[in-house]
Amino acid sequence: xxxxxxxxxxxxxxxxxxxxxxxxxxxxxxxxxxxxxxxxxxxxxxxxxxxxxxxxxxxxxxxxxxxxxxxxxxxxxxxxxxxxxxxxxxxxxxxxxxxxxxxxxxxxxxxxxxxxxxxxxxxxxxxxxxxxxxxxxxxxxxxxxxxxxxxxxxxxxxxxxxxxxxxxxxxxxxxxxxxxxxxxxxxxxxxxxxxxxxxxxxxxxxxxxxxxxxxxxxxxxxxxxxxxxxxxxxxxxxxxxxxxxxxxxxxxxxxxxxxxxxxxxxxxxxxxxxxxxxxxxxxxxxxxxxxxxxxxxxxxxxxxxxxxxxxxxxxxxxxxxxxxxxxxxxxxxxxxxxxxxxxxxxxxxxxxxxxxxxxxxxxxxxxxxxxxxxxxxxxxxxxxxxxxxxxxxxxxxxxxxxxxxxxxxxxxxxxxxxxxxxxxxxxxxxxxxxxxxxxxxxxxxxxxxxxxxxxxxxxxxxxxxxxxxxxxxxxxxxxxxxxxxxxxxxxxxxxxxxxxxxxxxxxxxxxxxxxxxxxxxxxxxxxxxxxxxxxxxxxxxxxxxxxxxxxxxxxxxxxxxxxxxxxxxxxxxxxxxxxxxxxxxxxxxxxxxxxxxxxxxxxxxxxxxxxxxxxxxxxxxxxxxxxxxxxxxxxxxxxxxxxxxxxxxxxxxxxxxxxxxxxxxxxxxxxxxxxxxxx
Amino acid sequence: xxxxxxxxxxxxxxxxxxxxxxxxxxxxxxxxxxxxxxxxxxxxxxxxxxxxxxxxxxxxxxxxxxxxxxxxxxxxxxxxxxxxxxxxxxxxxxxxxxxxxxxxxxxxxxxxxxxxxxxxxxxxxxxxxxxxxxxxxxxxxxxxxxxxxxxxxxxxxxxxxxxxxxxxxxxxxxxxxxxxxxxxxx
Numbered sequence: 001x002x003x004x005x006x007x008x009x010x011x012x013x014x015x016x017x018x019x020x021x022x023x024x025x026x027x028x029x030x031x032x033x034x035x036x037x038x039x040x041x042x043x044x045x046x047x048x049x050x051x052x053x054x055x056x057x058x059x060x061x062x063x064x065x066x067x068x069x070x071x072x073x074x075x076x077x078x079x080x081x082x083x084x085x086x087x088x089x090x091x092x093x094x095x096x097x098x099x100x101x102x103x104x105x106x107x108x109x110x111x112x113x114x115x116x117x118x119x120x121x122x123x124x125x126x127x128x129x130x131x132x133x134x135x136x137x138x139x140x141x142x143x144x145x146x147x148x149x150x151x152x153x154x155x156x157x158x159x160x161x162x163x164x165x166x167x168x169x170x171x172x173x174x175x176x177x178x179x180x181x182x183x184x185x186x187x188x189x190x191x192x193x194x195x196x197x198x199x200x201x202x203x204x205x206x207x208x209x210x211x212x213x214x215x216x217x218x219x220x221x222x223x224x225x226x227x228x229x230x231x232x233x234x235x236x237x238x239x240x241x242x243x244x245x246x247x248x249x250x251x252x253x254x255x256x257x258x259x260x261x262x263x264x265x266x267x268x269x270x271x272x273x274x275x276x277x278x279x280x281x282x283x284x285x286x287x288x289x290x291x292x293x294x295x296x297x298x299x300x301x302x303x304x305x306x307x308x309x310x311x312x313x314x315x316x317x318x319x320x321x322x323x324x325x326x327x328x329x330x331x332x333x334x335x336x337x338x339x340x341x342x343x344x345x346x347x348x349x350x351x352x353x354x355x356x357x358x359x360x361x362x363x364x365x366x367x368x369x370x371x372x373x374x375x376x377x378x379x380x381x382x383x384x385x386x387x388x389x390x391x392x393x394x395x396x397x398x399x400x401x402x403x404x405x406x407x408x409x410x411x412x413x414x415x416x417x418x419x420x421x422x423x424x425x426x427x428x429x430x431x432x433x434x435x436x437x438x439x440x441x442x443x444x445x446x447x448x449x450x451x452x453x454x455x456x457x458x459x460x461x462x463x464x465x466x467x468x469x470x471x472x473x474x475x476x477x478x479x480x481x482x483x484x485x486x487x488x489x490x491x492x493x494x495x496x497x498x499x500x501x502x503x504x505x506x507x508x509x510x511x512x513x514x515x516x517x518x519x520x521x522x523x524x525x526x527x528x529x530x531x532x533x534x535x536x537x538x539x540x541x542x543x544x545x546x547x548x549x550x551x552x553x554x555x556x557x558x559x560x561x562x563x564x565x566x567x568x569x570x571x572x573x574x575x576x577x578x579x580x581x582x583x584x585x586x587x588x589x590x591x592x593x594x595x596x597x598x599x600x601x602x603x604x605x606x607x608x609x610x611x612x613x614x615x616x617x618x619x620x621x622x623x624x625x626x627x628x629x630x631x632x633x634x635x636x637x638x639x640x641x642x643x644x645x646x647x648x649x650x651x652x653x654x655x656x657x658x659x660x661x662x663x664x665x666x667x668x669x670x671x672x673x674x675x676x677x678x679x
Numbered sequence: 680x681x682x683x684x685x686x687x688x689x690x691x692x693x694x695x696x697x698x699x700x701x702x703x704x705x706x707x708x709x710x711x712x713x714x715x716x717x718x719x720x721x722x723x724x725x726x727x728x729x730x731x732x733x734x735x736x737x738x739x740x741x742x743x744x745x746x747x748x749x750x751x752x753x754x755x756x757x758x759x760x761x762x763x764x765x766x767x768x769x770x771x772x773x774x775x776x777x778x779x780x781x782x783x784x785x786x787x788x789x790x791x792x793x794x795x796x797x798x799x800x801x802x803x804x805x806x807x808x809x810x811x812x813x814x815x816x817x818x819x820x821x822x823x824x825x826x827x828x829x830x831x832x833x834x835x836x837x838x839x840x841x842x843x844x845x846x847x848x849x850x851x852x853x854x855x856x857x858x859x860x861x862x863x864x865x
Contacts (some may be wrong), residue, residue, distance in 0.1 A: 232758065234754050234758035242749075339832055340829055343829040348829050351825055352822065355818065359818035367810070377806055378805075382798070382807065382810075383749075383800070383801070384810065385749070385800055386799070392814050522726045522757060523731075524724075527710060527711075548713060550715050550719065557715065559718060559719035559720065579719050579720040579760075593760070593761060612723055612757070612760045613719060613721055613723035613760055614713055614723060615722070616722070617713050617716025618710035618716075619710040619711050622724075622725075
């Protein structure tokens with residue numbers, strides 16, 4: 001089966017080169033035969049990469065330990081779900097997975113894109129084929145998952161215990177889907193540049209793709225945070241680790257793109273900027289892989305490293321030069337169609353939103369690579385950890401949060417002072433009241449206080465928008481409020497879906513503020529002994545050690561330590577944290593012991609208990625207790641954001657034909673009146 | 680052999696008392712040994728007051744563990760329980776604190792021994808200022824230029840031709856207008 005996989009990869013290598021050539025020539029000459037060939041090549045590549053992927057999955061499921069990759073990342077007693085996730089748990093497999101997902105997206109782009117954008121599709125096929133060619137080359141020559149050993153071991157090494165977590169089954173594919181799907185908007189941008197058709201057509205063609213990619217990235221990042229929180233046992237979810245930063249960078253630039261694209265669609269502005277942004281987003285998705293796979297920057301998330309960094313470095317360099325030349329050569333075609341009419345307009349607020357998003361991306365990138373730069377310049381390597389990133393990025397994040405509320409309330413083109421007063425009076429009032437209440441209750445952390453005040457402001461602006469929309473429908477159409485709400489959102493999915501996304505961002509920020517009030521305590525307890533912590537809400541939380549039990553599970557030996565928890569003397573439950581010693585099918589320890597945190601979550605706080613180990617081999621357990629306020633809001637924010645994204649992407653919506661006809665008639669009348677007045 | 684009631688009670692008492700005595704005499708504060716102590720992770724020592732001391736933790740958060748995990752000493756020693764570096768660094772740090780060194784002096788001692796890489800954030804000196812200031816300066820600079828350009832353009836009068844109406848809508852224009860209207864609310 002692996003021979004078939006290897007063969008499929010070689011064929012994919014040749015075919016992707018073919019697809020790149022015929023795609024470009026087909027687009028340039030408009031030759032239907034070449035265009036058809038490019039399209040079919042895309043489908044064939046999907047088929048070949050599917051075969052290669054299936055070959056690896058079968059090898060994993062059949063425990064073919066003669067295959068180096070299977071022996072390195074799987075074992076006989078590994079649960080089936082994790083055997084499947086081992087497909088992307090290692091370097092070579094993850095690259096193959098990337099290539100496979102790319103071909104799926106490339107084929108889908110050819111399949112679903114409307115005929116009116118057919119002129120772009122051959123070029124799109126060429127670009128996706130080039131990217132496929134790169135990934136297949138890296139897979140074949142840098143990290144081949146089908147390489148075989150000289151001997152067949154009795155059992156494999158198994159999957160890293162930290163990757164044996166449900167979050168890790170879903171998180172990497174989501175993140176990869178996000179990274180890989182950026183290729184499609186990028187391919188359309190390149191296609192528009194190559195075809196010199198730089199109107200809004202390519203933006204319409206990629207609208208859904210851009211959102212899809214952004215939602216996948218958001219889900220992937222949030223799931224990664226959740227995985228780090230529940231699995232790594234440190235009671236946090238974001239540490240500004242290089243791998244985390246690598247996923248955050250394209251998210252930031254894609255978020256900027258999602259906003260700036262609206263300006264091009266509505267006003268014909270920022271054409272150059274949009275092309276640059278989508279190019280950067282694609283480059284950053286590759287750059288993230290480069291810095292984490294090459295080993296030049298170490299990370300707690302890097303489970304797979306090999307010398308594929310060189311491939312990525314060259315691809316980035318050549319791709320960057322090509323993109324720079326292409327944009328430069330079409331510079332004149334990317335001239336703006338309209339001019340900004342006022343600094344007090346939504347366009348201006350979007351400019352600043354883009355500045356902050358890209359500025360934040362720059363600061364994260366700068367912090368991530370600064371150790372390398374320092375070593376190059378001074379010969380001294382420095383560590384750039386959370387203190388640096390927090391210092392630089394929290395103020396930018398708060399400014400962005402403020403703009404999340406300001407932007408949607410300012411009118412397009414030009415806002416009058418009266419309009420601004422009407423729009424902002426109520427939200428600012430709400431924010432000030434919230435700030436006063438929090439300050440009166442003794443909240444002293446300046447950043448947390450500011451974040452919550454801004455969160456209240458943005459929530460009020462979003463609430464106001466919904467309230468006005470629903471009220472208008474209720475008045476005009478006599479609809480019940482619930483129906484008016486449903487129709488408001490249903491008929492204006494992009495706008496109100498966007499507001500829901502903003503609400504998700506606000507919820508994230510509320511969750512982030514909880515980190516300022518995190519409380520931690522280490523304690524060694526004998527059975528029956530207790531320790532008490534003061535929660536940020538002023539309650540006494542008592543943890544009583546119940547004992548340690550030990551038992552064998554499927555592929556591990558478990559030591560489980562339990563604590564009973566009381567809040568102000570009232571029992572609220574028992575939490576059991578585990579120490580797991582994974583073993584192979586012969587009962588031999590296969591990895592260092594891992595820790596499973598026990599978490600009790602509600603909207604107010606998480607109680608996070610970690611069993612660190614035992615004293616003198618007895619039931620006297622060493623614990624780390626953490627009270628983590630508002631963490632659930634982070635996951636809730638992710639869910640709201642995805643909901644908003646889905647509302648925005650959902651097909652249909654928009655005004656009915658009758659409404660459009662009415663508007664058209666109204667516009668004609670207005671034009672006729674203007675003409676009469678002019679003559 | 681038949682046994683009388685007194686004999687029965689004596690035998691019963693003899694049988695129960697040792698067990699009762701053993702139970703009464705048990706040290707309830709002692710923890711029972713684990714069934715498989717070797718499989719319960721790396722052996723731990725009892726937690727000391729230093730491990731929860733905010734002063735010590737504050738210093739540990741400024742210093743990086745040398746095991747290669749990218750975490751600060753506190754996070755590493757309370758997260759990666761297989762790490763042998765962070766507990767050793769904690770003890771080293773406690774030794775320095777016990778010598779009545781201030782937080783900055785402890786940090787300086789670590790930097791002298793392990794290099795600047797042992798700091799969680801580069802010290803604010805020399806070339807490192809570029810690290811701290813460049814993002815903020817870049818954003819401020821670009822923001823100022825952007826603001827200036829926006830204000831300048833906004834103040835300039837809009838040319839009449841920009842919005843001039845030239846005639847009745849053609850079929851193409853009508854189609855375009857319909858598309859725009861579709862987009863307007865979507």
